[in-house]
Amino acid sequence: MFNLRRLEVLRELKHRGTLAAVATAMSYSPSAVSQQLTLLESEVGAPLLERDGRRVRLTPQAEILVAHTETVLRQLDRAQAEIAASLQEITGTLRMAAFQTAMLTLVPAALTWLRDTHPAVRVEITQAEPDTALPALLARDVDLVIDETFPGHVSPARATxxxxxxxxxxxxxxxxxxxxxxxxxxxxxxxxVMEPVGTPARQWAVSLCHEAGFEPDVAFESADMLVHARLAAGGHAVALLPDLLWCDRAPDVTLLDLASTQRRTILATVRTAAGDHPLVHTALAALRHAVEQVAATVGRHMGNDIR
Structure with a gap:
């Protein structure tokens, strides 16, 4: 019978790509990671890794093992959710990741609701963009991700x-x-001013300009929406700004309404097998409350500033 912990080491290598990254994630030394993989190879009776330049890649036999390991871990997710649901009190730690404007607006309101309604729940949150946060969710570094999609642009990090x-x-x-x-x-x-090259937001913004018949002159690049807003307010650049940005103040720029289809979709994303965990349900309730509260505030601050 295969050792589950060693199977997890192999799975981590699939997700993280290097032995050093696996060692950091699992609090092992690199030599201990190598030792675990060597022992697993002995259990399997077939090579699991092969050299690819300075890196290693999984053999077909290793890919088979990882696929079955994912199935086992999904079942354990479901077991954990059922056990948590059988308890009377919702407790535990929920790890989240959120992109910048959600971190500035939705997260504080959600945390306040959780503190008032479920004081036994601990929340740990990291700011991360979707293309980083979604792989972290698959790797089980976080339990829930607040992410975003733009019209016509779906992140390759998404998975079934x-x-x-x-x-x-x-x-x-x-x-x-x-x-x-x-x-x-x-x-x-x-x-x-646009977000960095390669991000879904940048791809969407550039394609919007292409549809209008021109190549945008991107003089400023930043992942920080507050920087975008400041440059636009100073007359230094044109920006594409989300309504959510006006959660705590009135706009200090002229806002032009685009077509109704030009909206980003803000999502709460979880591993499917963990979707019924009480902590996940509680976090989703907190986020829905936060969205309602923030939407009302945004509406008041924006008033008639849109044309």
């Missing part, structure tokens, strides 16, 4: 082992200082 709950459809609006601007076509020669 994950399930998604829509929290909010968040309009994206053009932010400019010049009130004479009325559409994207008026911005052909303007400098832009």
């Amino acid at each position: 082992a994950l399930s998604h709950r829509v929290l909010r459809e968040d309009p994206m609006r053009l932010a400019v200082r010049d009130t004479a601007v009325s559409s994207l076509s008026d911005l052909v020669e303007r400098p832009w």
